[in-house]
Amino acid sequence: MAEPPVAVSGAPSGAPSSSPRLEAWRRRGAGLARVLASLALTFLGLTAITFVIGRVMPLDPVLAIVGDRAPQDVYDAMYVQLGLDQPLYVQYLRYLGQILTGDFGISVQTGRPVLNDLMRFFPATLELATLATLLGVVIGVPAGVLAAVHQGKLIDHVVRVVGLIGYSMPVFWLGMVALLVFYAKLGWVPGPGRLSVFYDGMVPPVTGLLLVDSLIAGNATVFWNAVEHLILPVSILGAFALAYIARMTRSFMLDQLRQEYVLTARVKGLAERTVIWRHAFGNVLVQLITTIGLTYASLLEGSVLTETVFAWPGIGQYITNALFNSDMNAVIGGTIVVGTCFVGINMLSDALYRTVDPRAR
Amino acid sequence: MGVGWRTWSRTLAGIGIAAGVLLGIAVQAATPPNMLVMGTRLDDIITLDPAEVFEFSGAEVTANIYDRITMYEPENLTELVGGVVESWEIADDGKVITFKMRPGLTFHSGNPVRPEDAVYSLRRVVKLNKTPSFIVTQFGWTPENVDELVRVVDDEHFQIEITEDFSPGLVLNALSAGVGSVVDELEVEAHAVDDDMGYGWLKNNSAGSGAFKLVSWNANESVVLEHNPDYRHGAPAMERVILRHVPEPAAQRLLLEQGDIDIARTLTPDQVKGLAGNADLVLENFPKATLLYVAANASVPELSDPKVWEALKYLIDYDGMATSFLEGQYIPHQSFWGSGLWASADAKPYTLDVEKGKALLAEAGYPDGFSMTIDSLNTSPYMEMAESIQSTFADAGITAEIVPQDGSALWPKYRARRHQLILARWGPDYLDPHSNADSFASNPDNSPEAGLTGVLAWRNAWDDPEITAMTAAARSELDLDKRKALYEELQLRHQTNSPFAVIVQQNEQVVGRAGVEGFVSGPSFDLVFYRNVTK
Numbered sequence: 001m002a003e004p005p006v007a008v009s010g011a012p013s014g015a016p017s018s019s020p021r022l023e024a025w026r027r028r029g030a031g032l033a034r035v036l037a038s039l040a041l042t043f044l045g046l047t048a049i050t051f052v053i054g055r056v057m058p059l060d061p062v063l064a065i066v067g068d069r070a071p072q073d074v075y076d077a078m079y080v081q082l083g084l085d086q087p088l089y090v091q092y093l094r095y096l097g098q099i100l101t102g103d104f105g106i107s108v109q110t111g112r113p114v115l116n117d118l119m120r121f122f123p124a125t126l127e128l129a130t131l132a133t134l135l136g137v138v139i140g141v142p143a144g145v146l147a148a149v150h151q152g153k154l155i156d157h158v159v160r161v162v163g164l165i166g167y168s169m170p171v172f173w174l175g176m177v178a179l180l181v182f183y184a185k186l187g188w189v190p191g192p193g194r195l196s197v198f199y200d201g202m203v204p205p206v207t208g209l210l211l212v213d214s215l216i217a218g219n220a221t222v223f224w225n226a227v228e229h230l231i232l233p234v235s236i237l238g239a240f241a242l243a244y245i246a247r248m249t250r251s252f253m254l255d256q257l258r259q260e261y262v263l264t265a266r267v268k269g270l271a272e273r274t275v276i277w278r279h280a281f282g283n284v285l286v287q288l289i290t291t292i293g294l295t296y297a298s299l300l301e302g303s304v305l306t307e308t309v310f311a312w313p314g315i316g317q318y319i320t321n322a323l324f325n326s327d328m329n330a331v332i333g334g335t336i337v338v339g340t341c342f343v344g345i346n347m348l349s350d351a352l353y354r355t356v357d358p359r360a361r
Numbered sequence: 362m363g364v365g366w367r368t369w370s371r372t373l374a375g376i377g378i379a380a381g382v383l384l385g386i387a388v389q390a391a392t393p394p395n396m397l398v399m400g401t402r403l404d405d406i407i408t409l410d411p412a413e414v415f416e417f418s419g420a421e422v423t424a425n426i427y428d429r430i431t432m433y434e435p436e437n438l439t440e441l442v443g444g445v446v447e448s449w450e451i452a453d454d455g456k457v458i459t460f461k462m463r464p465g466l467t468f469h470s471g472n473p474v475r476p477e478d479a480v481y482s483l484r485r486v487v488k489l490n491k492t493p494s495f496i497v498t499q500f501g502w503t504p505e506n507v508d509e510l511v512r513v514v515d516d517e518h519f520q521i522e523i524t525e526d527f528s529p530g531l532v533l534n535a536l537s538a539g540v541g542s543v544v545d546e547l548e549v550e551a552h553a554v555d556d557d558m559g560y561g562w563l564k565n566n567s568a569g570s571g572a573f574k575l576v577s578w579n580a581n582e583s584v585v586l587e588h589n590p591d592y593r594h595g596a597p598a599m600e601r602v603i604l605r606h607v608p609e610p611a612a613q614r615l616l617l618e619q620g621d622i623d624i625a626r627t628l629t630p631d632q633v634k635g636l637a638g639n640a641d642l643v644l645e646n647f648p649k650a651t652l653l654y655v656a657a658n659a660s661v662p663e664l665s666d667p668k669v670w671e672a673l674k675y676l677i678d679y680d681g682m683a684t685s686f687l688e689g690q691y692i693p694h695q696s697f698w699g700s701g702l703w704a705s706a707d708a709k710p711y712t713l714d715v716e717k718g719k720a721l722l723a724e725a726g727y728p729d730g731f732s733m734t735i736d737s738l739n740t741s742p743y744m745e746m747a748e749s750i751q752s753t754f755a756d757a758g759i760t761a762e763i764v765p766q767d768g769s770a771l772w773p774k775y776r777a778r779r780h781q782l783i784l785a786r787w788g789p790d791y792l793d794p795h796s797n798a799d800s801f802a803s804n805p806d807n808s809p810e811a812g813l814t815g816v817l818a819w820r821n822a823w824d825d826p827e828i829t830a831m832t833a834a835a836r837s838e839l840d841l842d843k844r845k846a847l848y849e850e851l852q853l854r855h856q857t858n859s860p861f862a863v864i865v866q867q868n869e870q871v872v873g874r875a876g877v878e879g880f881v882s883g884p885s886f887d888l889v890f891y892r893n894v895t896k
Binding site for chain 2: 074108109111318321
């Protein structure tokens with residue numbers, strides 16, 4: 001009885017346990033490769049489009065640096081220094097090469113490396129956007145569910161009106177009025193800015209998030225000052241997020257509550273709490289995650305208007321100023337950060353789908 | 362169904378308690394007595410290097426950090442005095458000036474201020490060749506010859522020599538501009554990279570001997586200055602000066618009313634009016650040399666006739682604008698050198714006169730007018746002014762289409778002579794009438810190839826050889842009184858014979874907390890002083 005010489009060795013014990021594991025690793029590897037490839041493509045597309053738009057705009061990056069009175073020779077010297085005398089594709093390839101080595105170039109408007117700027121401006125926006133989204137979720141989701149459950153009742157009307165107001169009021173106006181009332185008239189909160197001037201530079205920047213940095217430094221005074229400064233802008237942006245999330249939650253829930261399985265569950269005699277939160281709400285989670293993810297991502301782009309009213313040195317103001325000054329290094333750097341946020345949040349949502357929806361596993 | 366309600370009300374109560382805790386600890390605080398806090402716009406700063414800085418906020422900040430060779434001081438803004446120099450002597454031919462250093466001065470680093478530093482600073486401006494360098498390179502200095510023409514004489518003296526014909530008075534005035542700032546050679550060279558003369562470092566750092574030193578500049582956020590306790594006029598009372606970037610004027614107003622800032626710098630006219638009754642606040646006016654004007658591109662056929670220029674000047678409602686939306690922040694002025702400055706001509710021959718304008722247009726061959734575009738900045742008050750001009754032009758049959766745009770789009774167009782009519786602003790680069798005459802009146806080569814893109818006369822393709830010659834004569838006149846007379850004559854002639862209609866001159870309105878005194882904003886953009894502020 002000649003047995004096949006190769007297949008025998010270790011096969012009985014090894015094959016069943018290792019091959020699915022290997023398979024899982026392989027799948028994960030392929031998944032990772034796919035993610036990386038899609039990231040690379042996204043960035044390539046983003047940089048190319050931004051670059052071309054930046055170069056065809058009728059704005060002059062050279063004048064943004066040398067000023068409108070510069071004599072021609074000063075202008076020409078800067079033109080060459082910026083590499084604008086090269087063909088567009090050469091400029092682009094050169095720029096890509098720089099990015100790959102982690103060099104995003106120097107920003108015209110701040111005279112500093114774009115990377116440093118982003119590391120300073122983005123955390124300011126991140127802090128604001130994260131807290132605003134949290135506020136929107138914590139209040140918006142239960143409010144939406146409540147409104148759907150009590151459809152047509154008072155609570156429903158209240159949520160809908162609040163949602164409408166929060167969504168249609170100009171953020172700029174809302175911010176100004178809030179400052180007028182809570183800062184100027186009542187004196188409950190401090191004025192615009194991230195910190196009161198006396199605390200400026202008192203904690204060393206580690207993450208750029210003032211709440212985190214002040215805790216790292218163990219400085220409670222600065223922490224509370226930062227919290228106070230966050231209250232108004234977070235409430236304004238949070239109201240916007242809340243309105244949208246509540247409205248969407250309400251309509252998703254209404255959809256589910258009309259389904260037959262809900263009726264079945266009720267007929268079965270399940271507690272109302274279980275019917276609503278476990279059965280119906282469980283089924284809207286996927287859609288809700290998408291909504292929340294998109295809201296968060298749009299807040300991370302930075303809100304120019306809110307940042308302007310509250311003198312908040314965030315990424316929205318930075319990118320907008322950069323656009324007006326034709327400061328392309330800063331624009332592309334900012335675009336990549338915002339793009340990364342979108343891709344990152346998308347991936348996070350995907351991962352969450354898998355945990356909440358067995359079908360997606 | 363009550364379950365949801367209970368959860369809801371519990372959440373709500375939780376949030377309410379949290380909010381109450383937070384709000385309870387919010388405290389109001391006025392600014393400390395030794396600290397000056399200003400609300401302004403800082404998004405124009407791109408550098409703080411005195412050899413490069415040419416933006417409003419940046420120039421203001423460096424003016425407080427660096428002492429210059431010569432200076433106009435806040436105590437008397439009309440008298441030119443020595444900054445780091447004590448005195449000077451002018452050679453008989455007016456081409457060589459020898460400066461004697463003020464003894465005992467030190468930089469913020471502790472290094473003494475030597476003649477070598479002054480010489481290094483001027484050579485640095487010429488060799489780096491950034492935008493403001495033309496203020497000194499017009500004297501004939503080039504990177505090649507500047508080492509020879511700007512030189513150290515001994516431990517106390519240095520000398521400058523000019524090769525072009527310029528009045529020494531003008532040269533001394535030019536050295537009071539930002540490019541006359543004296544930097545600490547030893548400190549700057551210690552931070553130089555690859556022979557860049559500290560260019561990379563000085564953008565974000567300071568090495569001066571002025572009243573303040575730079576602590577930090579955070580783009581779009583703040584500039585923080587600390588006083589120089591050893592300053593030659595004594596330590597400034599304000600130990601710290603903080604400029605906060607507050608882009609929204611309404612927010613600036615709230616901060617001022619609450620006492621969170623001491624001075625608001627960029628309020629709108631209606632906000633200034635709205636604050637009038639507030640006893641805690643004080644309004645101060647500072648006349649500036651900045652002018653708003655309309656110019657006609659003479660290479661456009663309809664706009665090439667001097668009669669048309671004159672007609673346009675009769676079709677602008679100077680008083681109407683100055684007494685309505687411009688009130689308080691701009692005053693009527695019609696010549697190219699601001700009122701209140703040395704050698705200014707204050708004649709205002711033009712008022713709105715539609716009949717006269719029509720008659721002049723008919724003489725020029727346009728009895729029914731023509732169609733034109735007016736390029737304008739898209740901000741206030743340019744848009745309101747453009748609309749006013751549009752409506753008075755229309756009364757004489759001129760159809761003007763307003764093209765509003767951002768500066769970054771407008772300036773390239775203007776420099777390339779691609780406009781028809783343009784509404785724009787101009788402020789002098791240094792306090793000498795030549796600064797404006799050189800731009801408004803002198804056009805030595807009108808050909809497109811000449812590319813004199815910084816010169817307003819060239820940008821408008823306007824070439825009057827006689828006026829150009831008058832400008833050259835005025836700039837090189839050695840006698841002060843004669844020179845003054847030449848400028849007055851030049852302005853009057855320019856007023857009636859050029860495609861430029863100067864409309865108003867700026868008046869800066871600064872509102873501060875009562876008790877905050879001593880802030881001075883001089884006529885030009887780089888003459889703003891914090892050092893005498895007390896509160």
